[in-house]
Amino acid sequence: MMDAAKTSDDAGVAQRREGMRLLARATLGELSLAWDAIDDKPEVAPVRGPETGLVMVRGKIGGGGDPFNLGEATVSRATVRLSTGEVGHGQLLGTDKARARLAAIFDALFQSAAHRASVEALHEQVAARLDAEDRRKAEETAATRVDFFTMVRGED
Template identity: 45%
Template sequence: MNSEKSMTAGENRNHANRKAWMSLLATADAKALQDLWQDYGCNPDHTWLRPPEVGGVMVQGRMGASGASFNLGEMTVTRCALTLPDGTVGHGYVQGRSKGQAETAAKVDALMQTGAAEDVRRQILSPLEAARQARKMSRAAKAAATKVDFFTMVRGED
C-alpha cells in the first residue's frame, strides 16, 4: 500500500509543510541561513544520529518530463541527522560541502516539529522565503529584459 495514501489529511498536510521547509533550507544561501540562525539565538542540545558527512548522489533527468530517465551526472551533497532530548529527529540535506549549513538545517527541521515552530518560521524560514522570492523575481526580470516578441506579418499574396 502506498504510504502517501494511508496518511490522514492532517498528516499529509504536515508532510507537505515539512517538504516545503526542507526544500527551503536545502536551497538557502548558506551565509544567510547561518546569520539568521545566529540571530535566532537558540542552539538546542542534541545527539548526533549521523554527524555531517559529505558524499555524492546521482542526479537523474527526464526528456520532456515524460521520457525515460537517464543519469545526468553526480552532485556533491552534505547530510546529517540529529535528535533533540525530547526524541524529535531533524534531518539536514544540502547541496555542496557545507557541514555547517547541513547542521543548521537539521536543527531547524527538528525545532519545526516542536512548540517552537511558529517562532522558527517567523525568524528563520520567512526571511529565507522572502530572499528566495526576491531572487526569483530578479531572474524573471532579467529574462524578461531579453524577451523578443515575434509576430507574423501577412503578405499581400493569396
C-alpha cells in the first residue's frame, strides 16, 4: 500500500517538474494569453519576488570529468500564493520578472483541480511550439550535413 502511494507521489512530482520546465520556456505572450483566458482568477499574493539574480553554471568536460565553474547565468524567480491556498514557484533564465511571476501563478494553478485542465492546455501549447522549433533546427542542421564516404579502390 505504501509503495502505491509513493509511486503516485513520484508521478505527481515528475508531472509538476515537467510542467515547471515548460513554464520556464513559455513566452510572455503565451503566459499572458493563458492568464487572460481564465475567467475565475483567484487572487494572487506575492510570497517572494519576482526577483533577478545570478547562479553559477557548472560543467564537466565530456560529461565525466571533474566539475568546473563555467560562468554565471542571470535568472529570475518568483513565488506566489493563491487565495485558494496553493503556492507556486517560477524560475527561468533571463531577467523577465513578469514571466517569472506568471510561471509561478501557473505552477500554483496546476495544483488546483479547478484550473488544472487550463494549465495542462498551456503546457501542451508550449511543448508543441518547442517541438516545432526543435524540428526546424534539426532540418536546418541536416541541410548542412556532409556525408563522407570512401570508395573501395583496387588493390595496389
